[in-house]
Amino acid sequence: MAPSQDPVFAGLGKAMRVGTDLLAALIVGGFLGWLVDSYVFDSTPWGVSVGLVLGLIAGIRNAYRAAQRWGA
C-alpha cells in the first residue's frame, strides 16, 4: 500500500490541518479590520469587530470545505 493511502497517516495529516486553518483566518480577518480602522476610515472598534466576525466565518468555511473534500 502506498503510504499516501495509509489510513492512519492520511487521517493524522487531515486532523492536523483544520485547527490552524480556523486560527489563521481569524488572525487575517482581525488584521484586515485593524488596517481598515487605522489607515482607511479611522472607525475604531468597527473595523476590527466586523473583520473578526468575517474571519471566523471564513475559518469555519475553510474547515468545512476541507472536510467536504475528503468526505467525498
Place this chain on the structure above:
Amino acid sequence: MWIVVGVASVFLLKAGAAKSLVPSKLQSLAELLVDFIRGIIQDTMGPSGMRYFPFISTLFLFILFSNLLGLVPGSFTVTSQIVVTGVFAIAVYGLSLVIGFQLHGAKFLGILVPPGTPGWLLPLMIPIELISQLARPISLAVRLFANMTAGHVILGVLFGLTIAGGLLIGWLPFSFTIVLYGLEVGIAFIQAYIFVVLTCVYIGDAIHLH
C-alpha cells in the same frame, strides 16, 4: 540549511546511482519516496499536476530532511524559524497565484466567488473568500513553525527537568523524553506531508477553477 541540502542531495545521488532493476535497500527507499510524492500529486491535482513534480518533491525533501536533522541532539532545526516557513508559504502561494492567472487570466478572480452564489450575497461572500484566501499562506507557515518549535520546547523542558531532578526522580521526565522523541519523529514526517499536500491542493485549485 546548507547541511540539509547537502544531506538530501547525497542521499538521493547515492540512492539513484545504481539504477539496478532489483533495487538495493537505499534505492528502494528512494523509489518509495518518489512514489509517495507521485501518489500525493495524483490524488490532489490529477495527472496534469505532474508538471510540478520537481518543485513539490524538492519542497518535500527539504522540509522532511530539515525536520529530521533538527531531531539530532545539538543540531538546529531550520523549520522552527518562522522566517523560513513563511518564505516557503509565500513562495507556494505566490506560485499558485501565478499559475492561476497564467491559465485563466482575469477569470481567475472568480476564485473569490464560490459557485452557485446568489447575487445579493456577493458583498458578503467576497470579503469572506478574500480572508480565507489570505489565510492560506499564514496557516501554512504557522502550522509548520508551531509544530516544530513546540516539539523542541517540550523536549528541552523535559531534559531540563531530568537534570534538575537528578537520579532520584529524574528518570520520570527522562522516560517521557524518549516517548516524545518517537512522537516528534512522526510529527516530522506528518508536517512535511501536510505542507506538501496543501501545496498540491492550492496549485490544484489554481489549475482547476472550481
